[in-house]
Amino acid sequence: MRINKYISETGLYPRRETDRMISAGRITINGRVCEKGDNVEPEDIVAVDGAPITIAEREPVYLVLNKPIGITCTSARQVEGNIIDFVGYPSRIFAVGRLDKPSEGLILLTNDGGIVNQMMRSENGHEKEYVVTVDKPVTEDFLEKMAGGVEILGTRTKLCVTYKISKTQFGIILTQGLNLQIRRMCKELGYRVLRLERIRIMNITLNGLERGQWRHLGNDELSELLDRLND
Known part of the structure; x- marks a missing residue:
């Protein structure tokens, strides 16, 4: 198994964060600093910052959060207002994708590294x-x-769906996620975003969730999400 997949399946870190730790020399296999692309055998000892880790049986966790403005979508606990401390879940989880700090709305959190990679x-x-x-x-x-x-950002954004809601409000459905994409698109056309709220990811919606609250994904929601990801 590739080292970044192995780490993500422990539920400790998503694959992108694992790649950064590999580049920083923080992950070893049998005491040797590993390189991106290294494989892990069942008998190997994998360690992060010298602490051995293993893939353990664990209950998968899938949460929906209605993120308030001001919360940062990072697992870095040293960042004030990080999303992990805000949710306060008793086991390790991480956010799927991002919502920038001034934005609000739906974000998923999980300990399932595989679903993160599929959705991203x-x-x-x-x-x-x-x-x-x-x-x-x-x-x-x-x-x-x-x-x-x-x-924007040296490329043309993909075709998307837009619809008017009110005089100064509109809806937009994207299938890509460039950095600050909606804000940059609006700015390029002479508009400034005053409020940005995500209300849906695939089949998952806020479903009446109040700002700052979170809930577990329902069984039907999760089944449909996994079916779509595996299509």
């Missing part, structure tokens, strides 16, 4: 839906340009 692959085109409030009236021209793709 941009080529899979998983839908994420947002409600956006801007600083001036939403026009049909603006909605069409947002839906057709906007040049």
Whole structure:
């Protein structure tokens, strides 16, 4: 098993964080500092910062949080207002993807490294839906340009779905997740985002969850999510 997959299946760290730790020389296999792409055999001893770890049987955890503004989507406990301390779950979990600090709404947290990797692959085109409030009236021209793709970060955003909600509010459904994508798209078209809320990831919605509250995914929600990921 590849070292980054092995680490993610322990439930301790998602694969991206594992890759950063490998680059920093913090992970060893049988006492040897490992390299990205190394394989782990059943008899090998894998350690992070000198502390041995193993894949153990554990109950998978899937949470939905209605994230408030000001909470940072990081597992780094030294960051004030980090999402892990905010949720306060008794076992180790991590966020699936990100919502920037000034944004709010739906985010998933889990100890299942496999589902994180499936959901984060941009080529899979998983839908994420947002409600956006801007600083001036939403026009049909603006909605069409947002839906057709906007040049940001040296690339053109993928086609997406947009719809008007009110004079200064619109909905948008994305299938990609560039850094600060919606804020950058709006800025490029002369608008400033005043409020950004995610209301859906694939089949998962807030379903009446109050701001700052979290809940476990229901069995039906989880089954449908896994079916979609495995299609």
